Amino acid sequence: MIQVKDIKKSFHQTEVLKNISFQVEQGEVVVIIGPSGSGKSTLLRMMNFLEIPDEGQIIIDSKKIHFDRKRRKHRNDAEICSLRSDVSMVFQNFNLFEHKTALGNVIEGSIMVRKMAKEKAIHQGKEFLQKVGLEGKENNYPHELSGGQKQRVAIARALAMRPKAILFDEPTSALDPELVGEVLAVIKKLAEEGMTMVIVTHEMGFAKEVGDRVIFMDGGYIVESGPPKKVFENPESERLKQFLSRFSNVV
Amino acid sequence: METILTFLPALLQGTLITIELTLLSLIIALVIGLITAFARISNNFFFNKVAGVYISIIRGTPLLVQLMYIYFVFPEFGIKLSAFSAALIGLSLYEGAYLAEIFRAGIKSIGKGQLEAAYAIGMNYSMAMRRIILPQAIKNVLPPIGNSAILLLKNSSLAAVIAVNELMHTGENLATTTFRNIEIFTLVAIIYWILHYPMDRVVNLLERRMSNDSGQRH
Numbered sequence: 001m002i003q004v005k006d007i008k009k010s011f012h013q014t015e016v017l018k019n020i021s022f023q024v025e026q027g028e029v030v031v032i033i034g035p036s037g038s039g040k041s042t043l044l045r046m047m048n049f050l051e052i053p054d055e056g057q058i059i060i061d062s063k064k065i066h067f068d069r070k071r072r073k074h075r076n077d078a079e080i081c082s083l084r085s086d087v088s089m090v091f092q093n094f095n096l097f098e099h100k101t102a103l104g105n106v107i108e109g110s111i112m113v114r115k116m117a118k119e120k121a122i123h124q125g126k127e128f129l130q131k132v133g134l135e136g137k138e139n140n141y142p143h144e145l146s147g148g149q150k151q152r153v154a155i156a157r158a159l160a161m162r163p164k165a166i167l168f169d170e171p172t173s174a175l176d177p178e179l180v181g182e183v184l185a186v187i188k189k190l191a192e193e194g195m196t197m198v199i200v201t202h203e204m205g206f207a208k209e210v211g212d213r214v215i216f217m218d219g220g221y222i223v224e225s226g227p228p229k230k231v232f233e234n235p236e237s238e239r240l241k242q243f244l245s246r247f248s249n250v251v
Numbered sequence: 252m253e254t255i256l257t258f259l260p261a262l263l264q265g266t267l268i269t270i271e272l273t274l275l276s277l278i279i280a281l282v283i284g285l286i287t288a289f290a291r292i293s294n295n296f297f298f299n300k301v302a303g304v305y306i307s308i309i310r311g312t313p314l315l316v317q318l319m320y321i322y323f324v325f326p327e328f329g330i331k332l333s334a335f336s337a338a339l340i341g342l343s344l345y346e347g348a349y350l351a352e353i354f355r356a357g358i359k360s361i362g363k364g365q366l367e368a369a370y371a372i373g374m375n376y377s378m379a380m381r382r383i384i385l386p387q388a389i390k391n392v393l394p395p396i397g398n399s400a401i402l403l404l405k406n407s408s409l410a411a412v413i414a415v416n417e418l419m420h421t422g423e424n425l426a427t428t429t430f431r432n433i434e435i436f437t438l439v440a441i442i443y444w445i446l447h448y449p450m451d452r453v454v455n456l457l458e459r460r461m462s463n464d465s466g467q468r469h
């Protein structure tokens with residue numbers, strides 16, 4: 001479904017991703033964990049081409065894009081824009097369109113990018129809002145919603161693109177603790193329905209519960225990966241053991 | 252009182268020219284400003300530099316000098332302009348540079364998360380600008396554009412030095428022939444104030460609406 005091959009990325013001389021390869025199968029939920037600054041967000045943003053790799057390949061559903069240093073692609077490149085709508089992204093800070101209502105946020109992509117008829121987009125948009133538990137909030141603007149509601153609108157907006165996969169970058173980190181549960185519940189429901197997802201999170205309990213596979217990153221490398229049971233209960237590397245010890249109360 | 256009334260027709264004639272000059276240059280400056288702002292934020296080195304140099308020249312030299320330059324120096328290079336055209340070009344270029352900075356600040360004030368969210372649903376740059384960034388930026392830039400337009404109205408009086416028959420120049424002419432300085436320049440000042448007043452109210456309204464909005468947001 002998504003294949004990442006030999007990806008390298010530097011920001012001003014510092015190498016943030018040092019040769020990363022992995023793949024995500026259809027219907028799989030991959031959870032990425034790791035310490036702050038290890039490159040998790042950068043890797044996720046690359047799968048949506050918000051960052052452009054210096055080297056390597058990204059294959060999305062058999063469409064292959066090759067990156068090298070000599071012919072740099074721009075993130076506004078037409079080829080890249082068309083691929084992007086197949087893989088949706090949910091951001092830590094929601095990034096809802098502030099000048100649009102909840103429903104306006106959800107239907108924007110259907111109408112403008114997918115060129116769907118307006119009535120159909122609205123009908124479908126309402127269904128997605130219902131799915132994330134927000135019926136009745138269609139006409140509220142983002143500033144009238146709580147953090148948890150905003151993030152659920154963002155998830156509905158991602159779903160409305162009918163993506164082949166959804167990427168989540170710490171979807172609950174900006175939320176008050178009592179609002180985390182409602183967002184995780186929505187993601188869990190999507191996992192049960194077989195949505196392909198890649199989730200960066202610091203919620204270890206959640207990672208263990210929904211993840212089919214856990215990837216541990218540190219210092220720009222994938223240090224260890226495997227089924228959650230193995231990664232959390234029998235970590236091999238010292239670095240992962242050390243990292244997990246900080247969450248010992250959860251796992 | 253009677254003498255004042257005899258000056259009014261001429262002054263109102265000048266006022267019409269002032270309004271015409273201000274409105275036309277504002278419209279042209281809005282176009283120049285928007286284009287320049289996009290050049291300034293683009294990754295294209297050439298556009299970026301050209302826009303930067305233009306803004307620097309305009310902001311770094313007095314408007315009076317710019318007007319004189321266009322009217323008196325351009326003809327030396329074979330570009331002959333009527334006084335009105337020279338003033339129109341001068342004021343448009345001047346205002347355009349300031350509006351460019353206002354537009355740029357307005358676009359920058361919209362967080363980069365909005366652009367990324369637009370990209371993430373498959374939009375390209377120009378669609379994201381049109382649908383997501385500009386509609387939000389426009390609210391932020393309207394008050395400063397209004398303030399800048401008030402300055403433009405007053406700056407248009409400098410066109411008097413190249414003999415455009417606008418309000419200021421008309422007043423000057425009347426004063427030199429009739430020596431009624433007090434009445435004439437008081438009238439001129441009052442007319443400028445009256446012209447600025449509705450603009451000031453609009454700016455006030457926009458500013459109040461904006462602070463109400465952000466009040467709700469936090």
Ligand SMILES: Nc1ncnc2c1ncn2[C@@H]1O[C@H](COP(=O)(O)OP(=O)(O)OP(=O)(O)O)[C@@H](O)[C@H]1O
Binds near residue numbers: 012016042043
């Ligand atoms: N646009 C950028 N310019 C410069 N450096 C960047 C940029 N984006 C990320 N970095 C750097 O790259 C490294 C990896 O960042 P990244 O955000 O991918 O880490 P992360 O694993 O997501 O961390 P966190 O858990 O704190 O979100 C960090 O050292 C960061 O400072």
Ligand SMILES: [Mg+2]
Binds near residue numbers: 042
């Ligand atoms: Mg991150």
